[in-house]
Amino acid sequence: MKRTLCLLALLALSGLDAAAGVLAVYHTSDVHGWYFSRPALWDDQYPSRAIGGFPAFAALLAKETTPYILLDSGDMFQGTPEGILTKGRASIVLMNQLGYAAAAPGNHDYDYGEDRLAVMASSAAFPILAANVYLKDGGARPAYLRPYTIIEKAGKKIAILGLAGKHTATSTRPANVKHLDFRDEAEEAARLLPEILAQVPDAVIALTHLGLEESMSLKRLDISTWTFAGTPPGTLRIVRGAPGINALFGGHNHVALLKGYLDPVSGAWLGESGYGLSYVTRAELAFDDVTGRLKGVTGGIVPLWVDRTGEDAAVLKTVAGFSADVEREMGAVVGSAGNDLDFSPDWLDSPIGNLVCDLTREAAGTELAFHNTRAIRAEIKKGKVKLRDLYQALPFDNNIITMRLDGAQLKRLMADNLLDGSVLMQVSGLEVEFRDGPGGAPADIRLLRGGAEIKPGEEFTVATNDYLAFGGNGGGAFAGGREIKNTMIQMRDLVRKAFETGPVKAPPAGRIRRLK
8 A cells, every 4th residue: 555655656746647748838939139028019008018028938937837848930139239239149048048949040040141140059058940951052951950859858759840931042131141042841841751750759840930921920810710711821831731740830920829820721730929029829739648649739829928927037137137238338329319210000101211211312322212111120219319229220230232223123112012001111212102902912003203103214223221132022123223332331320320410300101102
């Protein structure tokens, strides 16, 4: 009897009870250097409530009673001074401290070149996974990347397959990755699945820097009851094309899937975790207590409200150390804003976008100027402006490029960037009118200058950033430009000088108009 009681006690201590049939997965993506909490300005109900950051995330994990693993889908550092000035070192230090198990590289993790990502990988206590990235010369995978890993946790073998977004070839500076071949995500997953399944994992997770659908960007969505007809988009194509994936965690589009999405075709569960470490995804892998087989995956996003989670003291100290080093430079006041330099509420041209384009056009001495909307990552509020504000609004180290384009090329440029009701290009020197067309494409685009419609053969001098000029997403029309010149004027420095010379006030919006 005594021996039986001891055996039962040992079993209980070992966790071999019903709770051991559940393994939690916490997922982050598109942290973009937002290591600390901040007001949830985008939340209509709680705009001043503090949310997010690694200290809050660590405090949440400290309360977790279920065994868990931590995963990240990339774009780890590019977006704040702490991330930019440490070139990702702060991200790796914090992710090591929290105990991440694996990460996939994002397109912006290549923004400082492949060598920098290799340094990050060498410092990480976890593998960087991307099965579909190869060297064009010789066809080998880069040494700093692994295709997959198998983790043992709570008695379960979990296979993690990593996939970079094929879009990375054009969604970082193309010159940084011109020697790399980003192969089709679904095809590479299907090719590797038999090798992974031969190792008899208890579950297979895909970790991708790719979202379910490009049009679903910068949103918190409940798509749990949606159906997708026709060709499956994004990550749905991966799970349907590679049978055997049980869960896929994606990113890149900055979408937070409130309840995830259980695909009725493949049976895979999909999650995405939003932007800036304001939310994390928590999914549960439930295993049968008798057979040990995976029964299913459920989950959704968890907001990191600081008043609920608290903040872990040790992680807070780590973040404060990075912030103190950066603040000595970033805390300097560079000028003031006469009004809020914010985004457009209806996804057209914005006050901050118009300002950046106007400054670009003036500095370059061109007739027109263009910048991609997504290159502007934060608003600048009325009042004193610090260098930190400029880095958060304009995190990318872009130079201004000039060239000549004709009216037909300009029309193509705008057609490529008026998608799904959103304007992905900010402008100066012209006005744009359009109607929403079928399938999310624009219709009846008119480009006007001085009240007159621009003709296809008319030619103009144009300024833009080097990302767009040399092959970045949405900049295909620039490839046909003539007399291309690099001005060597740095975008952020240009905006900084504007603030240093006097109060800055954004021009009014209304350059891009959606007609009914």
